[in-house]
Structures are given as C-alpha cells and as structure tokens.
Amino acid sequence: MSDKNQLRDVFDAIADPARRRLIRLLAEAEEIPLHELTEQFSMCRTTVSKHLTILKDAGLVVYRKVGRETRYRLNASPLREVQDWVAHHSKFWNGNLRRLSQLLEEERP
Template sequence: MRDVYDAVADPTRRKLLRMLADVEELPLHELTVHFQMGRTAVSKHLAILKDADLVITRRVGRETRYRLNAAPLKEIQDWVSLYEGFWKERIAKLKLLLEEKK
C-alpha cells in the first residue's frame, strides 16, 4: 500500500483527485482528455492513487471507471490541523502589530 502523502505529492494526481471529487465516477478516456500526456501516463498516475486507496475502480464491460475514495485524505487533514493553532496565533500577532503601526 502506497503512502497517501506520496500519492498526493504530484500535481497531476492532485488534479485527478479534484476531477473525481466533482463526479460520481469517470472512465480513463474522459480523464485523459484533460492532460497533455498519453493514456498510459494517466493510467500510471491512477494506479498510484489506487495503491494509496484514494481511487476505487469498477469494470463496466471493457472500460474501467474511477471514483474518489476521500477517506485516506483524513490523515492529511488531521496532520495539517495540528498547525491550525500556530497560524491563528501568528495571524493574531500580525494583526496587533499592524494596528499598532497605524
């Protein structure tokens, strides 16, 4: 199983996730038209997302359809939320500093 952080590190894979977040599912050929790369390259990116459990596939005849599984993204959300207090404090201090300079 691939690391979820590694899977979302690439901009192409983040774009694929974003596209899948907007729809129920899409076949490979509909995803490929949004990239300046071949079907094989897009398929490799989708395989990485699937290894990280971020994408679920379903066969319909000869076609593979892809859909988002957002549950693993919770790990990233939890990690980023640890820094929320840090940024709130910094922004509050910045606001005070800016108000003092008026």
C-alpha cells in the same frame, strides 16, 4: 498510514499536481471512465493510468470494470489524514503568530 490496505503514503500520492487534478476531476463526478480522464490531460493514457495506480495504492481511488471500460471514483476518506495534519499545524502556527502579535503590541511605545 492509517489503513493497512494502503500501499502508499497519502501525502506522497497528492504531492504531484497531475494527481491532485485527477482527484479534483473525480471529486466533481460520481464516476469517470479512463478515456474521459485521459482527455483532460496532455499526457498519454499510460501516464494517466500510472498516476491513477499511485492514487489507488494510497486508497484514494477505487475502480470497477464495465465491459472493456475501467471506471474510476474518488474515495476521499484517506484525505482525512491530510486534513488532520494541516489542522494540527494550523493550531501551532496560529498560536505562535498570536503570541508574536501580543509581544509586538506590548513593545509598542
């Protein structure tokens, strides 16, 4: 983990489809109250809150209280770690596939 404040690995946090959907919803809006997020799922408010807690622990979500309401927004900067990992491995596979293609071309009669 790159950020000392992160309690959970970003890869672990985005592994669940429901959490990826939460990230997508938060990316589309500046800020969303918990009750509006819960309406987007066929799960109870407590389950949505648990998913949000995992995202908060990974540094992907920040929140603020407005009266009795909790509003959430995305902090996408921890996703840079995922992007960097994918880019590194993409270079590896692209290079290997290019070499394989060259070998196959050389073996053609």
